[in-house]
Amino acid sequence: MTFTKIFPFLNWIPIAKKHWKDDLIAGITGTIIVIPQAVAFAIIAGLPPQYGFYTAMIVPVIAALFGSSHHLISGPTTAMSIVVFATISKFADPTTELEAYVGLTLVLTFMTGVFQLSMGLANMGKLVNFVSHSVILGFTAGAGILIAFKQLKHIFGLPVPQGSSFYEILSYIATHIRETNWYVFLVAMSTLAFALIIKKIKVISRYSMLIAMILGSVLAYFLGGESKGIETIGEITGKLPQFKIPELSLEKVKTLSSGALTLALLGLIEAVAIARSITLKSHQRIDSNQEFLGQGLSNIIGSFFSSYAGSGSFTRSGVNYQAGAKTPMAAIFASFFLVIVLLLFSGFAAYLATPVMGGIILLVGYNLIDFEHIKQVFKTSQREIFVLATTLFGTLFFELETALLGGIALSLFFYLERTAKPNIAVMGLTKDHLFINTIRDPETKECPQLKIVRIDGSIYFGALEVISDYFNNLYQKNEVKNVLVIAKGINFVDLAGATWLEHEVNKWRARGGNIYFSGLKIVSQDVLTKGGFLDHIGQKNFFKDKKTAIAEIYKNLDEIICENCTMRIFHECKTY
Known part of the structure; x- marks a missing residue:
């Protein structure tokens, strides 16, 4: 193994010196994009908003230094966040046992990183090639639906019991719809409308979520705020993450192992797929094993600094490339500016209304459903339809790891069935x-x-x-x-x-x-x-x-x- 293989950043640092201005602009753009996402994804994961910031600060830097892609931006993602919540909420309630919940989350993140790093060291990068695209389509679509339904309590202002399943949420909303807080509903729907309208304005479309959050919060304030039952997410701690070793124990490792493996696989599939999609335009050569190592190290190190499991982000990576980034230094710049935002502007989050985040996350969930590619699957292959549907409904009605691994197993079965009939x-x-x-x-x-x-x-x-x-x-x-x-x-x-x-x-x-x-x-x-x-x-x-x-x-x-x-x-x- 060469020295540059162990420290891949040595390959691009000389290039970064020539293109630091391009990377700086891309970094600033990335910071603006990640602010609303960091808050939204942390809430999806059942964590206070600052943990989204921590993950968006630490994970991208390590992944950039030890990965192979020049444009992939890692950090908190929707799918990873919902798997974290689904895994940890079975053992601790984030609303009443926050300290225990956070502790288990950091252990889960550490284990996820260990699994990923081990796969990279074992040269298992080609494994992602055996995961059918239909599995990812079904899983992300199911995750998007779950995310949207779990936000309905913030949309309607109803006290849906914590940990309710997909059909339990639907049942509760249907039987308590008359108790809806219409002020909350108005703020949520207005925020959603703001985001959709701004998205159509090309000049500011990439900042639609951030602007919509500001406008929604202003509307909530003028409607009466908390006096009308419109709650806020509270203050974000304006402190940098402290170094702390996750509280590992044999019992916790056994309990969280299946969830960690699911997160590891999902994170690697996401990261490599996004990195490869960008190479179609950048023409950069990607090393899947190196991405495994980068993602693994980012989650292991991130767990020591209050970060939860992250992966590659399609939105932020796409924006990073379009903004003119030339090297992974853009990701490091973005993290640096996010530190400044956390230290100087975190107090403004106290005015961010919960229904505002509900409306934004509703949009995030909807965007996870790739209707165009799902239509292609329905037109081309009955087997792939079955794989997609199995994974999607499995995500809605069973454990997420069961749905993902079941979809992978089914797609491999169909692959073997085809090769078994030459x-x-x-x-x-x-x-x-x-x-x-x-x-x-x-x-x-x-x-x-x-x-x-x-x-x-x-x-x-x-x-x-x-x-x-x-x-x-x-x-x-x-x-x-x-x-x-x-x-x-x-x-x-x-x-x-x-x-x-x-x-x-x-x-x-x-x-x-x-x-x-x-x-x-x-x-x-x-x-x-x-x-x-x-x-x-x-x-x-x-x-x-x-x-x-x-x-x-x-x-x-x-x-x-x-x-x-x-x-x-x-x-x-x-x-x-």
């Missing part, structure tokens, strides 16, 4: 002497002594049943004694596949025939070579191309049958 095409020769699938052209001709088939898929334990059944049926029909397998589409052969191949070749040889292979990739012969299967089967059964294979196989065909054959499809047949 396409086996019977090849025939056209009048122009081209080999094509006989299904595509019924006029193709086949040699009565040599069956030519193409296998599109790997020969591994999961696909053996389908491949074995095909060859067994072919063997029992006893129509031909020799088979040529066009093997260009075989990407790998595992131990089970190699064992089966040796057995099948020997079976056909015992009847006076043989199985041959043309164009099998060198990489696909790895297990065959190392396991000695290639020697047992014989090098003479493997050819580099069809032409060479047919020329050699032809020599072993029954001459009497060839003399009376009317097909004459090979060039060699002209000798008769």
Whole structure:
């Protein structure tokens, strides 16, 4: 491992010196964007607002220093916040046991970072490639709906019991709708309307949430504020986070392990997916393992400074790139300016009304539902629809970790199911002497002594049943004694596949025939070579191309049958 691999920031620091002005402007823009998000996400996580600021200050810096993306901005996110709340609220009530709640949150964050760091050290970065996009779509859509419903008590001004589930919230609102505080409702809906209107004004659209929060709070003040039942979020402690080691214990580790693993996976999937989406425009090369390490270290170190589990933010990362950021220094600048905001302007948060945050978070939840891509899923694949729907409804009605892991398991099942059914095409020769699938052209001709088939898929334990059944049926029909397998589409052969191949070749040889292979990739012969299967089967059964294979196989065909054959499809047949 090279020195720059351990300290990746050494790669971009020389570049940052040249582009510090671009990164400074992007950093200032990022600070303005993160202020309302930090408050909103902390509330979603069940934490006081300052913890959102702490997470937005510490996590981005560490992730920027040890990650690989030049534009990814980490910190508090919606999905991570709701998983934190769902995990910790089962063991402590944030409204009555805040100290215990915060303590467990920091332990959860530390464990999340450990899982992520371990995955990075084990070079498991490619794991995110196996998570279907439909799983993420379903999970984020479900999380968005949950977030929105959990804010309804702040929208209607109703005392919905803490920890109520999706359907319990719906039931409570329906039965107590007449008790709605219409002042609270007006402030929440007005804030939502302000945000939507400002979003359409291009010049200030990126600051829509911040401006809407200010306008909503002003409206709440003129309506009468707390005298009308419009509560505020209270003062934000204008202090920097103190260094404190999370109170780890074996009991807490066991209790929070499943939630930490869910957060780790979700955070890594989010971060790498966002980083890669930005590279489509920036053309920067991303190292998934390095992102794993960066995210892991950011959460581990963040847990020592009162930060809760964070990940990459699509909104802030997109704005960071659009604002002209050139290096990760922009993230560090953004954190620095956020420190100034916390120290000098935190007192203004005392005027921030709870229904204002309710309206903003309602919008955040709605924006999590990617309607465009969900429509694409419904148009293209029934299996992906099932994966998406399972993950979405699982998020609403079951534990979040169960929903996420269940969606991943289901998508992997469908993937394995597809690879377990490789396409086996019977090849025939056209009048122009081209080999094509006989299904595509019924006029193709086949040699009565040599069956030519193409296998599109790997020969591994999961696909053996389908491949074995095909060859067994072919063997029992006893129509031909020799088979040529066009093997260009075989990407790998595992131990089970190699064992089966040796057995099948020997079976056909015992009847006076043989199985041959043309164009099998060198990489696909790895297990065959190392396991000695290639020697047992014989090098003479493997050819580099069809032409060479047919020329050699032809020599072993029954001459009497060839003399009376009317097909004459090979060039060699002209000798008769």
